[in-house]
Amino acid sequence: MLEPYACQPDASRGRLWPERLSSFRSPYQRDRDRIIHSSAFRRLKHKTQVFVEHEGDYYRTRLTHTIEVAQVARTIAGVLGLNTDLAEAVALAHDLGHTPFGHTGEDAMERLMAPYGGFDHNAQALRIVTRLERHYADFDGLNLTWETLEGIAKHNGPVTGPNADAKHAGPLPYALAEVNAQWDLGLDTHASAEAQVAAIADDVAYSHHDLHDGLRSGLFTEDDLMELPVTGPAFDEVDSLYPGLEKMRRRHEALRRVFGRMVEDVIAVAQNRLAAAQPKSVEDIRHLGTTVIRFSKPLYQDLKAVRSFLFTRMYRAPSVMAVRAEVTQKLDDLFPLFLNDPTLLPPEWQVDVAAATDETELARVIADYIAGMTDRFAIQEHQRLCETATSSALRDA
Structure with a gap:
């Protein structure tokens, strides 16, 4: 049973290209399944978060991160009476637009594409699911429902209007503008509660697993985490319950408590905010002017301290x-x-190259190609096209 403010499958705004309804899957289940079966989703296996793909088998990749986000999203959505299939679909799609080499690659693409309309991974995810996936006979993309596209576009909040984050100042990224021109996604309002759940699940997942990965990499130790809010009390609790526990079990027990604390906090805050707002529909959620899915202020401040620590000791480690x-x-x-x-692009990309009418359109084709690369393939292509050519030139000199 869904709450009145949940996205109801039978009230979906549908798909850009109309399709017959499935006899055994809801529209949002079909969205989820199409995302899982997409080429872009499979490539997440060899794209990384912080560490480059070949550095270790235990570090999170975009795929393992995405699976963790989807698990958290289903849990929170289920407790709140939201549509778990939609929350999971948005969670599974939220990182499809990421480049190789994690946040480093995105920073590079943003800079390289600045003269050509910019680059944003959320906008690129929309471009993938509406255009670049080319497997279906009747349409390009995955032909996802409006609600899933809305969630991909603005799960982090409004992109335009008075409630938009300051980082969205200026023109829309071209990939987002193209999709929104084709089908208005209401970029000036908040997204559904399901999409908000996917966004907070992303925060929960990476806050948790970056602590795991940082410890495994040796960039910091458990003693360092004892000095921080949230993590310190978690280790204290484990030490009290299990004195002398073996190191790896102690680490796991402490960080699972950090994970649980975040999820429980989000659920409690959401229940309180929903009870206060009394939304009667998903449209009420969109037009509240604020999010209903968020951390409490005390936990948010504590997590800021943890993230500041991670920024210095992990993301910016020498x-x-x-x-x-x-x-x-x-x-x-x-x-x-x-x-x-x-x-130099593969033959299957030459159709897009030929269709480009100017340098801007050509640059966008190249951005699509590079952004779709895995870490491994980008390294191999650089070696084949750049390093081999340089070596040959040196030999010929």
Whole structure:
């Protein structure tokens, strides 16, 4: 039974290309399944969050992160009486637009595409599910429902209007503008509660697993985490309950308590905010002017301290920064190489190259190609096209 403010499958605004309803799956279940079966979803296996793909088998990839986000989203949505299938669909799609090399790759693509309409991974995810996935006979993309597209576009909040985050100032990323021109996604309002759940599930998942990965990498220790809010009390509780517990079990027990604390906090806050707002429909949720799914203020402040620690000790650690510089250079080499000689792109991309009417459109084709690369493939392509060519030139000199 769904709450009145949940997205009801039979009230969906439908798909851009009308299709017959499935006899055994709801529209949002079909969206979820199409995302899972997409090429872009499979490529997440070899795209990374912080560490480059070849650095270790235990670090999270975009795929394992996405699965964790979907699990958290289903849990929270289920407790709140929301549509779990829609929450899961948005969660599974939220990182489809990410580049190789994690946040480093996205920073590079944003800079390289600045003269050509910019680059944003949420907008790129929309471009993938509406255009770049080309498997169906009747349409490009996955032909997802309006509600799933809305969730991908603005799960982090309104993109335009008075409630938009300051980072969205300026023109819309071209990929988002194209989709919104084709089908108005209501970018000036908040998204459904299901999409908000997917967004907070992303925060929960990466806050939890970055602590795991940072410890495993040796960039910091459990003693460091004892000094922080949230993590320190979690370790204290484990030490009290299980004195002398083996190191890896102690770590796991403490961080699972951090994970549980975040999820329980989100659920409690949401229940209180929903009870106060008394929304009667999903439209009420969209027009509240604020989110209903969020952390409490005390936990949010504590998590800011944890994230500040992670930023300094993990995301900007000297060893990580060295790799960031290395992979940034690879994208800095590949982008202008393809822009100057688009015949280097694979044959299946030449149709898009031929359709480009100016340098901006060509740059967007190249951004689509590079953003779709896995870490491994980007390294291989750089070696094949740049490093081999340089070696040959040196030999010929």
